[in-house]
Amino acid sequence: MADQRDAADPGKPRVRGLRERKKQRTRNALLRVALELFTTQGYERTTVDEIADAVDVSQRTFFRYFSSKEEVAFTVVSMAEARFLDAVRARPADEGPLTALRNAVILAWDSVGEAIEAVVPMELHMRTYRMIESTPALLAVHLRRSTEVEDALAAVVAEREGLDVDEDPRPRIAVAAFGGVMRLTGRMWGQREDASLPAIRELTVHCLDQLGPALAGNWRRPDGDHGGTTGSGSGVPDRGQSPPHLP
Amino acid sequence: MADQRDAADPGKPRVRGLRERKKQRTRNALLRVALELFTTQGYERTTVDEIADAVDVSQRTFFRYFSSKEEVAFTVVSMAEARFLDAVRARPADEGPLTALRNAVILAWDSVGEAIEAVVPMELHMRTYRMIESTPALLAVHLRRSTEVEDALAAVVAEREGLDVDEDPRPRIAVAAFGGVMRLTGRMWGQREDASLPAIRELTVHCLDQLGPALAGNWRRPDGDHGGTTGSGSGVPDRGQSPPHLP
DNA sequence: AGATTAGTGTCAGTGGCTGACACTTGACGA
DNA sequence: TCGTCAAGTGTCAGCCACTGACACTAATCT
Numbered sequence: 001m002a003d004q005r006d007a008a009d010p011g012k013p014r015v016r017g018l019r020e021r022k023k024q025r026t027r028n029a030l031l032r033v034a035l036e037l038f039t040t041q042g043y044e045r046t047t048v049d050e051i052a053d054a055v056d057v058s059q060r061t062f063f064r065y066f067s068s069k070e071e072v073a074f075t076v077v078s079m080a081e082a083r084f085l086d087a088v089r090a091r092p093a094d095e096g097p098l099t100a101l102r103n104a105v106i107l108a109w110d111s112v113g114e115a116i117e118a119v120v121p122m123e124l125h126m127r128t129y130r131m132i133e134s135t136p137a138l139l140a141v142h143l144r145r146s147t148e149v150e151d152a153l154a155a156v157v158a159e160r161e162g163l164d165v166d167e168d169p170r171p172r173i174a175v176a177a178f179g180g181v182m183r184l185t186g187r188m189w190g191q192r193e194d195a196s197l198p199a200i201r202e203l204t205v206h207c208l209d210q211l212g213p214a215l216a217g218n219w220r221r222p223d224g225d226h227g228g229t230t231g232s233g234s235g236v237p238d239r240g241q242s243p244p245h246l247p
Numbered sequence: 248m249a250d251q252r253d254a255a256d257p258g259k260p261r262v263r264g265l266r267e268r269k270k271q272r273t274r275n276a277l278l279r280v281a282l283e284l285f286t287t288q289g290y291e292r293t294t295v296d297e298i299a300d301a302v303d304v305s306q307r308t309f310f311r312y313f314s315s316k317e318e319v320a321f322t323v324v325s326m327a328e329a330r331f332l333d334a335v336r337a338r339p340a341d342e343g344p345l346t347a348l349r350n351a352v353i354l355a356w357d358s359v360g361e362a363i364e365a366v367v368p369m370e371l372h373m374r375t376y377r378m379i380e381s382t383p384a385l386l387a388v389h390l391r392r393s394t395e396v397e398d399a400l401a402a403v404v405a406e407r408e409g410l411d412v413d414e415d416p417r418p419r420i421a422v423a424a425f426g427g428v429m430r431l432t433g434r435m436w437g438q439r440e441d442a443s444l445p446a447i448r449e450l451t452v453h454c455l456d457q458l459g460p461a462l463a464g465n466w467r468r469p470d471g472d473h474g475g476t477t478g479s480g481s482g483v484p485d486r487g488q489s490p491p492h493l494p
Numbered sequence: 495a496g497a498t499t500a501g502t503g504t505c506a507g508t509g510g511c512t513g514a515c516a517c518t519t520g521a522c523g524a
Numbered sequence: 525t526c527g528t529c530a531a532g533t534g535t536c537a538g539c540c541a542c543t544g545a546c547a548c549t550a551a552t553c554t
Contacts, residue, residue, distance in 0.1 A: 057533075177427050
């Protein structure tokens, strides 16, 4: 989104005026205080007035920095999402869709880690993530935001494969399945003790590796492996006809 | 949820008192008026006062029937979800997970249709669904509700297969992938002209049938048709190793 | 008919969020 | 250096979703 450096910019004086710095400081203070309060008292039990008072600005000012109470909760998550999207776009064109997604998500964790740490301590972000997952109102928004990412993702995948997103449903379907697994991963991450970067990566890989098997026929035989899961009309009623006994 | 008939109850006098009937009438009036206003003026531009006034009750009364403005928008959707869950539970035990889900969703549409029509005209419900999909605040809630359904679904699937939902991730993953496709289907339905029951069924089947292929290796070959879509490790990257060149 | 109680209206108050307007304080040219 | 300009902020008034408390009306029960 907003890039730090300007066109004519030598060394690294990212200061660009007192005004700018003050703004940055206020914004960051609001962000940290908000997340701190959210994660300790709970999201609903924290009022915007409280956050504003703690930073010693008016409520009105809070809303000039963040368009809503929700937005501040997702500030850091947004950054991570943007990084991931970039990572997918950077994948070599010869990788298949799911391979590219998979590799991107694995690699992105590092870059994401840095970016986060530059704004809030990693530990605070993890607490925030857990809070989002366990607060219904925020979880709802989180899921909607995720589908927006998935939309962008589908567009990228479609272009890589030379398809039209609105013609061929496969990009969207693949991304939807992938997204489902990623959300599940996120949830498991939130419940875990070990939230280190390697652990996250491993968990991600583990879950993604089971996407294929999970969709294969029956699971009772350890590795029964039937040809077509749903595609080939093996155990499936043909063409949506012949509904077995009505209820 | 609330069942209509009592223990000792002959013919079909579902009246059980004037009070009860009045309540039912008020609730239904609030529901219809709300959906009508939402779909014509938009959700955000409709105030609870407006709804209450139109039914000639106080705002306070509205909130005694519906715990929030959102809830009234999802009343009918809830019913449909409940029907679908029942349909899955009713599937014979010998069907595989995805087959059962697929057959259930196909069959459920009929039963769902009746149930809806008993409360609001089908046409109003369809407009409502479109509104939910196109109103960010409602879409968010819709997605969260969907994941709750998916959770219940995962539990059912796990039990059918004799697995523990918290041990084996496959039920959740399969349901997540399925859910992703269903959400996509819902979205496509909302955008379509033809919203008839057969059309919905066909669309559903079509999308579900592509879940397997979409996850299979590469799509550039028109019908590479790998025997085991994803089950056989054909197009799927091998075991999560070898992340290509680091950034 | 009278006692009971479910259902409702009224009122006052909280919290998220917005528009309008006046004031303070960095930025910048003369 | 000083005044001008405008960005950033505080204050105030107000809308809307939602809630608790309490009094009142009317269906139900005895």
